[in-house]
Amino acid sequence: MPEFDSVIRSTRTVVPEGIRSASVGVRDGRIEAVRPYSARMSAHEVVDLGDTALLPGAIDLGTGVHAPGEDLPASYQRVSTSALRGGVTCVVVSPAPGRPAITCADSLQVHQRAAAGTEVSVLFLGGVTQGTSPLDLADLHAGGVVAFQGSLSDGGAPDMAALGDGRLRKAMAEIAALNSLLLMHAEDARELGTPPVSAEQRPPRAERRGLERVIAAARVVGARTHVAPFTAAECAALLAAAGAVGVGLTAHTCPHYLCLPSEFPGPGSPAHACRPPLRSDANRKALWSSLLEPDSPILTVGSGHLPAIGLYTLEWSLPALWTAARRRGRSLSDLARWTARAPAELLGLGGRGRVQEGYDADLVAFEDQTTLAVPDSDPSPYAGMRLTGRVRGTWVAGRPTLSDAHQP
Structure with missing residues (x-):
């Protein structure tokens, strides 16, 4: 035998x-x-x-699934194929954009049914909005979401309207009581231009102001919070300082922010859909420096795949990240840590993320x-x-x- x-x-x-x-x-x-x-x-x-x-297979944190004009099961099948082609064996699905957005137990079940039968493993994040109640969070947690996600702006997702400071603190307290984690898109809506689609309308100061608000709320509540995505390297010192004042704040970035400076893409490139936008080449280099610091609070790197705004990145994110990492003398162990082990440990996914x-x-x-x-x-x-x-x-x-x- x-x-x-x-x-x-x-x-x-x-x-x-x-x-x-x-x-x-x-x-x-x-x-x-x-x-x-x-x-x-x-x-x-x-x-x-x-x-x-x-x-170890990559665990992609905050994967967008629903593509415009496509039914939900077809979107999950498409994401499954792209993920596996890109070395991702588990997707942790963003609550929005999607129809329906994952903001209550009923919508979670719709997504769970749509994802049934995909070859890739699928886990879910629960959405936090201005109208999310403690019961909604408890039901989502009981239904199996592995963490929650909110935004201080559109976050690239119209179903996830900006949270005010009061609701942010309440959500943090409720999520902390569930012993869970909150992922936050930290661009401050008040610092965005109109319409907030270009790099000029989404400046780094929006991320700085948002990060200050997240730190202030987390310091009061004591909630574990993961800023996703983190792009503005000028905020790295602020992120690192949060730990010094007892705030459990970590961050996530994406290969396109590490590989593609804003000066690179042509006028028709899908890279212009990124929210936050691509930053300058100087920012890209500084972001790498922050990621490579010992005990960096930037723990995880994931695709940022978001087909709802034309951002299809799953299939090439692992090679793109490795291309840039090997130039800096990094090893496959670093690649595995950023894409597999750290996401698993962050989300408490026992039994995943390691060989x-x-x-x-x-x-x-x-x-x-x-x-x-x-x-x-x-x-x-x-x-x-x-x-x-x-x-x-x-x-x-x-x-x-x-x-x-x-x-x-």
Whole structure:
């Protein structure tokens, strides 16, 4: 009788301790053993990746799903395909934009039904609006949301109107009582121009003012808060100072803010849809410096995929992030920490985000030396670029979901 359902071998397996040769034994969707590469292990199937790296699958935080003019189940299927092609094995869905927005137990159930049958794992964030009641939050929590999300502006989502300071503090207190986490889009609506779509109408000071409001509220309430997305590097000192005054404040950014300066995209690029907008090249470099600082409060990096405003980023985010990270001498361990381990720990997703015994067998085969050209016709902000990193295959709960995702 075979010992394992499958064994996946790689000479470059990213485990919590670093990168080493290993054979990963999988049974019933879980990693049951991590042994030396040459270990004799009986299995129904053995996959030998050779020098292709084996990483924990990415957990994409705040993924937008609903595309304009598309029914909800079709949107989930499309996101599932894009996620797996991009090395993402779990999407944590933003409550909006969407029809319906995930702001109560009934709308959560609509999304859960729509997501049923997708190959990628799907988790949900609950939306916090001016009209959200404590009962709504409790029902969403009981229904399975892994955290909550609110905004001080439009946040790119018209269903998530700006929270005032009073409602923000109350929501923080209610979420803290549930021992949960609040993700906040921190651009202050009062600092945005009209219409708030261009970089000029969404200046860095909007993010600074919003961050000051979030810190003030969290300091009073003591709630765990994750600013998402964080883009204005001039606010890094303010973010870091929050910890010094006892505020549990961390942040999330996206590969396009780390890879694409505002000077780069042409006039028709989808990158102009980003909210907050792309910042200057100087800001991009400073954002990297903040991310790479020891004990940086910028913990997580995710795609920022938001098809409702024309931002399709899931498929290329991992290669884009790796392209920029390797230029700075970073390792695949850093990549795995930002995209898998840190999101799992932030959300309390026990058993996810690591290649380790007892954890879910959510895995990615990643060719980190392969260079690919993103087609000029691609709907992502990376169209026309050459990126390093190719997702060769993924496994969700030990089940292979695709291979050779991007053909040379």
